[in-house]
Amino acid sequence: MRLGYMFKExxxxxxxxxxxxxxxxxxxxxxxxxxxxxxxxxxREACIGCLMCGKTCPTGTILNTEAHKVEFRMxxxxxxxxxxxxxxxxxxxxxxxxxxxxxDRKQLLVK
Amino acid sequence: xxxxxxxxxxxxxxxxxxxPIHPALKEPVHFKVTVRxxxxxxxxxxLGHAHRGxxxxxxxxxxxxxxxxxxxxxxxxxxxxxxxxAQAIEEVKGIQIPERAAYLRALxxxxxxxxxxxxxxxVMAYEIGYDTLFMQIWNMREAVLDLFEEVTGxxxxxxxxxxxxxxxxxxxxxxxxxxxxxxGVEDAQRRIRTAFMDRTVKKRLVGVGVMxxxxxxxxxxxxxxxxxxxxxxxVRKDDPYAAYSELKDDYSVVVSDGMDAMARVDVRVRELxxxxxIIRAILxxxxxxxxxxxxxxxxxxxxxxxxxxxxxxxxxxELIYYLRTDGNEGLRRLKVRTPSQANFAxxxxxxxxxxxxxxxxxxxxxxxxxxxxxxxxxxxxxxxRQMNVGxxxxxxxxxxxx
Amino acid sequence: MTLAxxxxxxxxxxxxxxxxxxxLHARMQRRVGPPLIQPFYDFVKLMNKERIIPAxxxxxxxxxxxxxxxxxxxxxxxxxxxxxxxxxSFVGDIMLVMxxxxxxxxxxxxxxSSSGNPYGAIGFSRRVxxxxxxxxxxxxxxxxxxxxxxxxxxxxDMVAAQSIADVVLAFSPGAALxxxxxALCIPAxxxxxxxxxxxxxxxxxxxYLIEYGGPYLGLLKLAKEVTNFTLSLLFFTLFIYAPxxxxxxxxxxxxxxxxxxxxxxxxxxxxxxxxxxxxxxxxKLGQALRFYVWVWALSLVSAGLVMVGY
Amino acid sequence: xxxxxxxSRKKSPWLFHINTGSCNGCDIEIMASLAPRYDVERLGCVxxxxxxxxxxxxxxxxxxxxxxxRLMNVYRQVPxxxxxxxxxxxxxSGDVYAxxxxxxxxxxxxxxxxxxxxxxxPRPEAILKGVAEAVQKKFGG
Numbered sequence: 001m002r003l004g005y006m007f008k009e010x011x012x013x014x015x016x017x018x019x020x021x022x023x024x025x026x027x028x029x030x031x032x033x034x035x036x037x038x039x040x041x042x043x044r045e046a047c048i049g050c051l052m053c054g055k056t057c058p059t060g061t062i063l064n065t066e067a068h069k070v071e072f073r074m075x076x077x078x079x080x081x082x083x084x085x086x087x088x089x090x091x092x093x094x095x096x097x098x099x100x101x102x103x104d105r106k107q108l109l110v111k
Numbered sequence: 112x113x114x115x116x117x118x119x120x121x122x123x124x125x126x127x128x129x130x131p132i133h134p135a136l137k138e139p140v141h142f143k144v145t146v147r148x149x150x151x152x153x154x155x156x157x158l159g160h161a162h163r164g165x166x167x168x169x170x171x172x173x174x175x176x177x178x179x180x181x182x183x184x185x186x187x188x189x190x191x192x193x194x195x196x197a198q199a200i201e202e203v204k205g206i207q208i209p210e211r212a213a214y215l216r217a218l219x220x221x222x223x224x225x226x227x228x229x230x231x232x233x234v235m236a237y238e239i240g241y242d243t244l245f246m247q248i249w250n251m252r253e254a255v256l257d258l259f260e261e262v263t264g265x266x267x268x269x270x271x272x273x274x275x276x277x278x279x280x281x282x283x284x285x286x287x288x289x290x291x292x293x294x295g296v297e298d299a300q301r302r303i304r305t306a307f308m309d310r311t312v313k314k315r316l317v318g319v320g321v322m323x324x325x326x327x328x329x330x331x332x333x334x335x336x337x338x339x340x341x342x343x344x345x346v347r348k349d350d351p352y353a354a355y356s357e358l359k360d361d362y363s364v365v366v367s368d369g370m371d372a373m374a375r376v377d378v379r380v381r382e383l384x385x386x387x388x389i390i391r392a393i394l395x396x397x398x399x400x401x402x403x404x405x406x407x408x409x410x411x412x413x414x415x416x417x418x419x420x421x422x423x424x425x426x427x428x429e430l431i432y433y434l435r436t437d438g439n440e441g442l443r444r445l446k447v448r449t450p451s452q453a454n455f456a457x458x459x460x461x462x463x464x465x466x467x468x469x470x471x472x473x474x475x476x477x478x479x480x481x482x483x484x485x486x487x488x489x490x491x492x493x494x495x496r497q498m499n500v501g502x503x504x505x506x507x508x509x510x511x512x513x
Numbered sequence: 514m515t516l517a518x519x520x521x522x523x524x525x526x527x528x529x530x531x532x533x534x535x536x537l538h539a540r541m542q543r544r545v546g547p548p549l550i551q552p553f554y555d556f557v558k559l560m561n562k563e564r565i566i567p568a569x570x571x572x573x574x575x576x577x578x579x580x581x582x583x584x585x586x587x588x589x590x591x592x593x594x595x596x597x598x599x600x601x602s603f604v605g606d607i608m609l610v611m612x613x614x615x616x617x618x619x620x621x622x623x624x625x626s627s628s629g630n631p632y633g634a635i636g637f638s639r640r641v642x643x644x645x646x647x648x649x650x651x652x653x654x655x656x657x658x659x660x661x662x663x664x665x666x667x668x669x670d671m672v673a674a675q676s677i678a679d680v681v682l683a684f685s686p687g688a689a690l691x692x693x694x695x696a697l698c699i700p701a702x703x704x705x706x707x708x709x710x711x712x713x714x715x716x717x718x719x720x721y722l723i724e725y726g727g728p729y730l731g732l733l734k735l736a737k738e739v740t741n742f743t744l745s746l747l748f749f750t751l752f753i754y755a756p757x758x759x760x761x762x763x764x765x766x767x768x769x770x771x772x773x774x775x776x777x778x779x780x781x782x783x784x785x786x787x788x789x790x791x792x793x794x795x796x797k798l799g800q801a802l803r804f805y806v807w808v809w810a811l812s813l814v815s816a817g818l819v820m821v822g823y
Numbered sequence: 824x825x826x827x828x829x830x831s832r833k834k835s836p837w838l839f840h841i842n843t844g845s846c847n848g849c850d851i852e853i854m855a856s857l858a859p860r861y862d863v864e865r866l867g868c869v870x871x872x873x874x875x876x877x878x879x880x881x882x883x884x885x886x887x888x889x890x891x892x893r894l895m896n897v898y899r900q901v902p903x904x905x906x907x908x909x910x911x912x913x914x915x916s917g918d919v920y921a922x923x924x925x926x927x928x929x930x931x932x933x934x935x936x937x938x939x940x941x942x943x944x945p946r947p948e949a950i951l952k953g954v955a956e957a958v959q960k961k962f963g964g
Contacts, residue, residue, distance in 0.1 A: 005305045006243060006792045010541040019250060020545040020862040023948045024955045030948060033261040035279065056408065058176035059918040075916040078943040080179045080270050085278070086408050099949040100941040101956055105915055105931070108941065127631045132893060133718060137850045138842050139890055149798060160889040161844040164923035171922070183919050186848025186944065230851065238715050240706050240795030246542040249858035267848040267944050311707060311794040467635065468716045468797045482846045544862040551867055557831035563902035565875060718872045726875030727902045
């Protein structure tokens with residue numbers, strides 16, 4: 001049972017610092033890049049109610065409300081960014097908030 | 112385990128349910144392995160657990176929405192599926208994507224091949240109990256995922272493709288990072304190769320799941336599984352797409368005639384090095400210019416009636432899309448033939464004669480993507496009958512359920 | 514009386530050793546790894562979970578086996594510890610300890626096969642195969658030690674005999690082979706990755722542990738950890754430890770001496786259980802048995818050498 | 824005494840992952856949380872191979888018809904006290920596959936769910952925080 005490569009690797013690992021990013025215990029976190037497609041931010045004023053986003057959304061997340069505005073049911077969203085891409089007024093932006101954790105999925109509504 | 116256990120009372124033969132929920136499997140597939148002692152006598156394969164009816168759903172969505180549906184057929188090769196779909200639509204519309212977009216598509220394609228191969232090599236080490244190697248390989252893979260997140264905004268579903276080009280451009284800063292990741296992958300490839308030379312690993316992989324060249328051709332295997340049995344087939348060379356026609360001479364197709372699980376692992380390790388060569392060639396010759404055709408999405412959806420077939424070399428093999436458009440924004444039919452579906456044809460032959468301990472190793476060696484391979488064969492557990500469901504029959508059932 | 518005191522001592526020590534083992538294993542993979550007292554958390558959590566007995570299993574065997582396995586392994590470890598602490602031992606206690614270790618392995622096998630799950634049956638047959646491989650060479654190496662220390666079967670006389678002898682057993686020519694044989698058998702007895710074929714996670718989904726959950730699983734895991742502790746302690750005291758060969762230590766009172774033994778046993782635990790778990794892939798049953806044929810040969814050779822008089 | 828039991832339940836939540844027909848994006852992210860960079864073991868979590876050993880059930884994928892009986896079976900096999908964490912948008916609401924005839928509705932139609940980790944796929948860190956949240960909710964006492 002020749003020791004060889006993995007033994008050297010293990011000893012090198014023992015001597016060097018672990019690679020772990022301690023997210024829950026010590027609050028460290030892997031940096032989120034700026035192009036990350038996270039939670040949707042919806043600018044109500046800029047929106048002119050053209051409902052183009054509702055047509056391209058592949059999952060029916062976007063519901064139009066009575067006042068020519070839109071609301072997003074985020075539990076159905078796939079974060080594909082099609083709505084942000086198509087919006088003529090750039091009212092929809094994808095923020096870099098990546099941790100969306102809830103106990104009740106009805107709350108996930110972006111107005 | 113959660114299956115009703117069919118223990119045949121003829122003492123020597125024991126039917127062992129392997130799956131659909133099993134620590135070795137990340138995804139649901141079900142083998143009924145008939146065993147005498149440790150030796151496998153027969154394998155009965157039951158697929159369909161991840162069948163989500165995607166081909167039917169594709170007919171209900173418009174062309175742009177289907178981009179995001181086909182992307183979610185498989186989480187490991189999502190860019191592969193969208194490229195194949197986008198090419199087919201562009202063929203029907205008869206449009207040509209800008210040069211830079213073709214190169215960027217090829218770049219993300221190769222990065223996805225690297226990430227998929229690293230994933231498989233890690234899972235293979237995990238199957239044979241070599242946790243340290245699994246940890247190392249998946250640690251190297253994180254660098255590629257960070258790159259995806261930076262360039263396209265999501266680690267797994269990149270949504271990079273749009274009809275008529277690519278959505279995100281590669282800034283010089285990102286290009287620098289890509290070349291650094293490419294060097295990292297090259298170094299990782301060398302270390303993985305020495306790690307798989309270890310004696311205990313060789314004992315588990317050599318001579319397992321043998322598939323001779325003739326059998327491989329007979330059961331029409333594709334991708335690295337076929338290339339490990341001596342068949343030189345690579346869609347990038349045979350039928351070049353995206354920017355591969357210009358990149359023809361920057362890499363060579365990796366073929367080995369080891370014909371066993373070790374050869375399949377070896378082919379994938381060497382393909383990592385080839386992908387690094389391609390990535391460096393792309394970075395070197397990335398042409399300037401537009402990354403997508405300038406047309407509003409409303410006109411992008413208008414696709415004339417027609418049909419198209421497009422082929423792509425996915426990390427697991429040849430992926431074929433056939434689609435027929437119905438002239439006003441929708442699809443009449445979408446047919447997807449995924450590489451894992453072809454590779455599953457040979458699995459029974461590889462397994463019979465082996466030991467029970469080899470089942471996860473052989474399964475990992477063909478690197479199946481279960482979410483890709485779920486077709487319409489509906490196995491009715493209760494009545495025990497098996498029927499292939501035609502499309503009209505499907506519509507009738509859908510009418511009754513919805 | 515001291516035997517009763519030893520039970521909690523052994524419980525704490527073996528769980529602590531398992532904590533060290535997981536921490537070192539993680540650190541060798543560049544991971545942070547769980548806190549040292551993680552096995553205690555696991556044990557307390559498991560003992561307070563719902564008891565589920567599968568329908569296909571025979572309930573009486575299924576349940577009693579777990580308690581028996583834990584009890585026998587704990588007894589074996591505490592007998593060993595009391596001899597060390599009290600420096601007295603009855604004749605034949607080595608045989609008792611080895612019997613209890615073997616008993617634990619046998620009980621877990623029976624429990625697995627009684628669970629009515631095909632994987633349990635496969636785990637049973639694989640474990641029988643493994644037992645053939647490592648059990649006999651282990652016993653042979655122990656017999657060699659007793660022969661070298663004047664044909665006694667009592668544990669402490671062996672340790673005392675070594676303290677008179679000039680050189681430590683592990684480095685004297687005849688017995689060196691015996692200690693190598695015992696060291697090679699420990700990973701198999703502990704069920705550690707190169708040889709954890711009976712409970713391979715990815716092949717047979719934990720083999721015989723598959724249908725156990727909650728308190729039963731807690732007891733079985735405890736039995737496994739205590740066995741590992743017993744084996745490493747046995748190896749260190751019999752083969753490496755000799756009071757006079759480490760003069761600095763034995764000058765103090767016997768508490769420091771005991772601490773030195775425990776640290777030594779931990780080192781042995783790390784080398785023979787954590788290291789293979791990190792460095793090697795899992796073998797198949799046939800390959801493992803072929804490996805142990807060599808170990809058999811080695812033990813017979815070392816027995817011959819000792820007989821001849823080395 | 825009860826303090827110790829609560830604390831040990833919070834400190835050693837064993838995870839069992841069941842894939843009910845997902846695109847395996849989330850499954851890879853769950854496996855990635857084992858990798859050294861995220862290292863789920865430092866929280867005391869171990870990815871176990873049998874539902875009987877588990878405390879927290881990680882469910883991915885819109886429950887397909889073939890996997891529905893198995894999901895119910897596995898849910899019953901996990902001993903009390905247990906928590907269910909749904910990982911990924913398609914398990915939360917069957918997003919892209921909604922309306923397909925083979926989908927038996929998202930996970931919360933079939934089994935009670937404690938925490939939803941939304942994302943397609945959510946990052947490994949989000950999954951770890953989701954597990955920590957579920958453990959706090961169900962075992963927090």
